[in-house]
Amino acid sequence: MSAAPVDLSVRLGALTLANPILLASGTCGYGVELAGLLDFAAIGGIVTKTVTLRPREGNPPPRIAETPSGMLNSIGLENVGIDTFLREKLPAAAALPTKIVVSVGGHAVPDYVELARRLDPEPGVAAIELNLSCPNVSGGLDLSLSRAGSAEVVGAVRRVTTKPLIAKLTPNVTAIGDIARGAEEGGADAVSLVNTFIGMAIDVERRTPKLRTVTGGLSGPAIRPLAVAKVYAAARAVRIPVIGIGGVSSAADVIEFLLAGATAVEVGTWNYVEPGAAGTLAAGVAAYLARHDFRSPADLRGALVLPAKE
Amino acid sequence: MPTDAWPRPVSARARVLLNRPVMPGGAILRLALPAAPPFPVPAAGQFIHLRLGEFPLLRRPFSVLGFAPAAGGATLEILYAVVGRGTERIAALAPGDPVEILGPLGNGYVLGAAGPLVLVAGGRGAAPLYRLLESGEASGRELVFLFGARSREYLWELERLAGVDHRLATDDGSAGEKGTVIDLLAAELTRLARHDRARSAAPTRVFACGPEVMLRRVAATAAGFGAEAQVAVESPMGCAIGICRGCVIPRRTTAAGPWPRDGNARYATVCKEGPVFLGAEVDWDALERALDPAGAVAP
Numbered sequence: 001m002s003a004a005p006v007d008l009s010v011r012l013g014a015l016t017l018a019n020p021i022l023l024a025s026g027t028c029g030y031g032v033e034l035a036g037l038l039d040f041a042a043i044g045g046i047v048t049k050t051v052t053l054r055p056r057e058g059n060p061p062p063r064i065a066e067t068p069s070g071m072l073n074s075i076g077l078e079n080v081g082i083d084t085f086l087r088e089k090l091p092a093a094a095a096l097p098t099k100i101v102v103s104v105g106g107h108a109v110p111d112y113v114e115l116a117r118r119l120d121p122e123p124g125v126a127a128i129e130l131n132l133s134c135p136n137v138s139g140g141l142d143l144s145l146s147r148a149g150s151a152e153v154v155g156a157v158r159r160v161t162t163k164p165l166i167a168k169l170t171p172n173v174t175a176i177g178d179i180a181r182g183a184e185e186g187g188a189d190a191v192s193l194v195n196t197f198i199g200m201a202i203d204v205e206r207r208t209p210k211l212r213t214v215t216g217g218l219s220g221p222a223i224r225p226l227a228v229a230k231v232y233a234a235a236r237a238v239r240i241p242v243i244g245i246g247g248v249s250s251a252a253d254v255i256e257f258l259l260a261g262a263t264a265v266e267v268g269t270w271n272y273v274e275p276g277a278a279g280t281l282a283a284g285v286a287a288y289l290a291r292h293d294f295r296s297p298a299d300l301r302g303a304l305v306l307p308a309k310e
Numbered sequence: 311m312p313t314d315a316w317p318r319p320v321s322a323r324a325r326v327l328l329n330r331p332v333m334p335g336g337a338i339l340r341l342a343l344p345a346a347p348p349f350p351v352p353a354a355g356q357f358i359h360l361r362l363g364e365f366p367l368l369r370r371p372f373s374v375l376g377f378a379p380a381a382g383g384a385t386l387e388i389l390y391a392v393v394g395r396g397t398e399r400i401a402a403l404a405p406g407d408p409v410e411i412l413g414p415l416g417n418g419y420v421l422g423a424a425g426p427l428v429l430v431a432g433g434r435g436a437a438p439l440y441r442l443l444e445s446g447e448a449s450g451r452e453l454v455f456l457f458g459a460r461s462r463e464y465l466w467e468l469e470r471l472a473g474v475d476h477r478l479a480t481d482d483g484s485a486g487e488k489g490t491v492i493d494l495l496a497a498e499l500t501r502l503a504r505h506d507r508a509r510s511a512a513p514t515r516v517f518a519c520g521p522e523v524m525l526r527r528v529a530a531t532a533a534g535f536g537a538e539a540q541v542a543v544e545s546p547m548g549c550a551i552g553i554c555r556g557c558v559i560p561r562r563t564t565a566a567g568p569w570p571r572d573g574n575a576r577y578a579t580v581c582k583e584g585p586v587f588l589g590a591e592v593d594w595d596a597l598e599r600a601l602d603p604a605g606a607v608a609p
Contacts (some may be wrong), residue, residue, distance in 0.1 A: 026554060027554065029552065033552050037320075037412075057574055058555060058574070060600060061557075061558050061600040064556035066396075066546075073548070076554045078574065084573070272549040273367060273368065274361075275321065275549070278319060
């Protein structure tokens with residue numbers, strides 16, 4: 001047994017969480033949907049469903065399809081819009097005993113700036129996650145496809161809010177470390193990755209795509225090794241904290257991301273499988289840290305033992 | 311009925327009591343639920359979200375067929391059809407096997423204060439309507455049960471209709487009338503319309519569950535007689551609690567049901583706003599396009 005108690009708290013720039021477990025945007029609604037099923041006091045926080053300036057009806061169905069250990073989705077950022085969010089959703093979410101990170105999305109830099117302006121005075125908002133990377137919405141520039149683009153949008157938002165900023169990155173790029181550097185240069189407190197991988201599934205009997213929009217975003221345990229590799233690359237490219245996302249379903253999965261260089265994780269698709277599971281992960285992380293004589297999740301950064309050079 | 315009164319769902323570890331075929335490709339799974347946490351009594355039309363284990367990844371939704379308190383907990387029944395790899399796993403379950411269930415979920419049928427009830431079942435769709443008979447929600451109400459299927463062997467568990475006024479129809483005439491349940495519905499609504507003139511005019515409600523093509527015709531037939539249709543629809547689901555927005559169907563904006571609505575004028579979640587909708591609330595043309603994705607479009 002370790003003599004010193006384990007402290008699970010983690011710092012993401014100006015944002016401090018009680019433990020490294022967040023719920024990923026889009027997989028926990030506005031929090032209240034999970035009331036009675038999840039112990040909110042046992043997680044670090046939730047990231048709310050991405051909100052846009054105007055309400056969005058979302059994409060036509062079918063919107064989801066199951067694939068081996070994974071889920072394809074094309075929801076299309078369906079959401080109530082910032083006005084209704086501030087009036088109806090945020091007050092209820094803010095009353096939950098956990099930190100509320102608000103995810104925002106848009107087509108262009110001014111959208112993000114305006115959303116951040118609206119959220120800045122809200123005491124219930126612990127941080128803002130910039131969704132730079134939804135794969136199911138086209139028509140605007142994809143701000144997360146270039147270093148300069150991510151630096152531009154993060155920098156513009158940085159100038160209008162003092163809230164901690166997290167830039168959520170797409171994995172559908174050649175060099176994710178470059179994009180993460182752009183977010184860092186723009187003034188992000190942290191980067192989170194990965195959003196979903198673009199995927200496609202076909203019903204071979206009907207010879208039709210399983211999603212109405214043909215392609216969608218793949219999530220779930222199927223993508224975890226891909227996500228761990230992206231986190232490993234991003235963590236070596238930036239100094240700011242990295243939040244790992246992709247197929248987390250157990251405490252061991254959390255540890256895997258932390259060893260790869262993440263400071264915290266977001267649990268996504270698994271919330272659909274076991275809506276209370278995220279609330280059990282912190283205890284598992286604490287048990288692991290105690291068993292290995294670590295005192296803090298941060299101790300795992302750099303603790304990865306790499307193969308010796310020949 | 312104030313529909314905020316649906317009980318909050320719970321997550322429970324259940325065990326298989328029985329897994330019994332009742333028609334070609336269809337079987338009843340009966341589960342033993344533990345005493346704690348207490349599982350709320352499901353209303354007719356509500357469903358559970360079933361998890362088998364490591365595979366498949368996502369849970370599968372099933373309408374509640376039966377529910378009864380039992381020593382040390384409760385028993386719950388669903389009807390399932392083997393349609394894919396997930397339901398093949400269910401077919402392989404044996405007594406004693408563990409499964410996890412989340413429920414009861416969604417909005418059930420809303421009976422209203424008075425008036426005749428016409429229940430319209432198509433094949434597997436009898437499940438929630440059998441639950442309505444069993445639950446006692448409709449006791450004392452004038453009620454007729456109309457059950458249609460392609461042939462006799464798909465009219466499953468007819469013993470559940472003992473003592474209930476009912477009519478049967480099959481496509482091939484192997485049981486009941488040769489024809490469809492829509493024919494039965496039209497005849498029944500005609501009869502009720504005649505009787506209505508002679509008594510107080512409490513509205514007729516039609517509760518239906520079955521294939522979408524049947525539900526569409528139920529909605530149209532009921533509308534032609536000025537009756538309210540409540541239809542239970544199916545959709546693949548992710549979360550089943552209104553979060554992922556994966557199970558939506560297209561809705562019309564012109565009709566509002568007795569259930570809470572979330573403000574999206576174009577799409578409704580089957581899991582949270584449904585699975586029971588007013589027939590007039592569903593955009594049937596768009597739903598047909600969704601079920602036949604040959605016309606896939608870019609986002």
